[in-house]
Amino acid sequence: MRIVIVGGVAGGMSAATRLRRLDESAEIIVIEQGDYVSFANCGLPYYVGGVISQRESLLLQTPESLRARFDLDVRTGNEAVTIDREAQTVSIRDVRTGVVSDERYDHLILATGAAPRETFASRGIPATGPTVATLRTIDDVDRITAALADAPATAHAVVVGGGFIGLEATENLIERGLAITLIQHGPHPLSPLDPEMASVVVDELVARGVDLRTHTSVRELDAEGVHLDDGSTLAADIVIDARGVRPAASIAAKAGLTIGATGGIAVDGLQRTSDPSIFAVGDAVEKIDALSAEPTLVTMAGLANRHGRTAADAIAWQAGILDARPADAERAVGTAIVGVFGLAVAMTGWSEQRLRATGGPHRVIHAHPADHATYYPGAERLTMKLIVDPDTDLILGAQVIGRQGADKRIDVIATAMQAGLTASQLSRLELAYAPQFGSAKDPINMLGYIADNAKTGLTDSIQWHELDSAVQAGAVVVDVRTAAENALGAIPGSINVSLDDLRARLDDLPAGELIVHCQVGQRGHTAVRLLRQHGRAARNLDGGYLTWHSGTRMGVPARMKEYA
């Protein structure tokens, strides 16, 4: 059996090594366009920043080490050009010599990855301008570090795109001492986040000295610098182009394989393309979204590795080496995390905006618990959002931001979501508690309790972006925090009656609906329960003053307004 794998990083290399463990006799050829295989692409920004100090740390394997251990024929500097599906050959061009040769395959695995959606180079960058680079390969970081070595002490970098790579580049260039302007097309960095969550990230960027420009993009690059749509021009020594990627599917498209509407190669549950001899994995292919069951793009190394393994298993099963048909690839929830200076910003499933845009029913919960018991030193606030299907109580998505413990909480929620637990069932998880690690009621349990109160109708809450219309309809906002808290910042038009005084002051409250709020939502819940039992119509402002403040300062995005 002869297997040719195009692409030697995450998905391709997982397929190659798994295949070898399944079939000692297979001939396995890995074609890699670049000079390196199996390199740590998620580490590249940190090498630029000097956090990873040794370049060799990024190079996890070499063709030689892979030959010795896995008997792989790894050919770097070789580009797969075309596929002849009839003949079952792939033509390969040696990047250095230009010589093209054909390789026969019984099975071909395409792990061609992703490519920048658009490059400034395609518009022609003047030779005298700033260094312009993407941040996706070892070559990229070599170019960037060379430019930084030559750059003046007061160097200025423009990072274009506030996605994961853009934020990692920003952090690491600040680490190197550069002044940074971050350009974001939309209203805030990390567009998968909802605005009241992104607000926390914006605060962190600004606190670290990042010059953040939103609602704009780069019009032109020239020797003078970076010209933005908004008319401004930024001098720049270096420009990092982090505007996102598209599937690198051209070789598949040229070969007539089915390409999905997303632009990714269409595959079945065993990673088979429309040609049964050709498999595809990783960033080049479509995944199936766990919520919509529709094709989607999720460019995560974990999925690439797993699907590489699935492709290997499927080939071994077809060859009679494995008895059982491999399980179909799991639908993707899209769990992701990015470090933004001291913050971890994590998400899974769908955002509120995405649900509103599709009209999907949803219930939103915000909470701001400490990552561990507050009586133990070093506790830090988490900013959490859980999105729930009000009909089924199933979890649709979550966003968690914090200085510590955010990665843990998103992993637990992602696990619960993939396992089909309901939001209320989060209250029943037995999570590890000692005061330095969590709370007797873990933040995850708290989300579950809030979800349960919503499900059973004990709480009726209102979102930050719904408050204005409620007030216009006559509701009065009651701040049940202490006077001292209220003095630090209050919702305009609100009245302040501390929760501990509420029973005694029921008669002082104005008529009509009351929107109650505290700092984070918990005292608000107690106040709503109290008021309702005394015959008052009351709702709790979900997430309290903190969520309201974070959201309103960002503005209500059109998508949220549409729905309201």
Next chain:
Amino acid sequence: MRIVIVGGVAGGMSAATRLRRLDESAEIIVIEQGDYVSFANCGLPYYVGGVISQRESLLLQTPESLRARFDLDVRTGNEAVTIDREAQTVSIRDVRTGVVSDERYDHLILATGAAPRETFASRGIPATGPTVATLRTIDDVDRITAALADAPATAHAVVVGGGFIGLEATENLIERGLAITLIQHGPHPLSPLDPEMASVVVDELVARGVDLRTHTSVRELDAEGVHLDDGSTLAADIVIDARGVRPAASIAAKAGLTIGATGGIAVDGLQRTSDPSIFAVGDAVEKIDALSAEPTLVTMAGLANRHGRTAADAIAWQAGILDARPADAERAVGTAIVGVFGLAVAMTGWSEQRLRATGGPHRVIHAHPADHATYYPGAERLTMKLIVDPDTDLILGAQVIGRQGADKRIDVIATAMQAGLTASQLSRLELAYAPQFGSAKDPINMLGYIADNAKTGLTDSIQWHELDSAVQAGAVVVDVRTAAENALGAIPGSINVSLDDLRARLDDLPAGELIVHCQVGQRGHTAVRLLRQHGRAARNLDGGYLTWHSGTRMGVPARMKEYA
């Protein structure tokens, strides 16, 4: 409606506040024997160590604050003495005055907690001897800190019992500069851990200077010091009695309520005792074990809080305040964690020893992955154990130890276990990956991959405590690590053929079964796959040299031998 709650810490206070949120008109009386309610009992050892510097930090609520916010009638310094079930009254003794009065109840909630299994005081401690204290109440820590203030700079403490509290006491007294002897009845501290896992904890204790005495217990305490069973005598300025607890169920027993075989109060899924007017929650009651479905004792604050809420909901439901019957309490998996100096030691479900003792079928997996990508600085090794039902592939238990990331992994496994995911499905979880937080193949995914290889028969592994009999039966141990690794420590009688040389040296290998091992198990798996495809009988030593070394130095416990 008049509700009397006996016990004002975790479970009792959760019930009280939840009840108030459900019923503004109920009369809620909380009886607490001690001087404090709702104190941070899990923080007590850290106050002793000075990590928590303010005594007030431990006092989360006061009777006054609970009156203001929740209109609770909290009576500290009052002991519930007897229950008259006929009259529905509980007699209460004022601890200071000795005056006894009766309180009528519609519903009684017993949250009496746990008490030390045995105290040295009961045998009569001489007045001139060391200070002897448990570490369960504010009074305890006041006594301990007073004794420490008077103690000489070279003070010596004896901690009796290496459970959670014993280890926390040990760490914190070392923090205070004391010399510590830790007395453990059994073979190692943390008896719920299996020996090869406890080995890591033992190393840490010894490295921190703890004088660990196992297989012994305290025979007598007198002015001279602590006399052990093994004949030795330890001079001691202070003795911490941390020998574990039993349910404080005597008031329930006296009232004729059903007490289970565990000694805990028997309750149904709604926390109702054998008297429908009396509920019980927390450490005083039995839980239902998730695996065996049998009554068990699990003394965790999280369960106490949750069951307090369940009792409140059940009362409200019976009173017609809640429409829906509350869900029965979830069966307990017993997730727990303890900090031991820099280590987090976490567990959930059953141990291998417990399964072997009951004859339950099980498959064991060890792994030693780094907590995050090794190319990113600061990665630390995790020591992981997963126990799987070989018939169903369901997760039966897990143990995770590490300097960072252990709490996250146990929480994910506990969630998966509670949700009914199989061990193989752990490979499919989409966990948050960036190099500072995890790996593209997270340690959890790795456990899933190993489980899948075992399930599908690709790997056949052997446990550390089974190696001797395999070798006696003629198997040869092959170390596939490098010669440099082998030189640092090898299994007696093993031969060394590095994985990368294995294909070339197949003919050099001796006849018969080969037991292959590497450092942690991963290269061993690749070697087994290679050897089997070349026609050799081979098994992988699970967890590699590390697990074998950790286990054999502790000795194979009788429970494991019995089964083999």
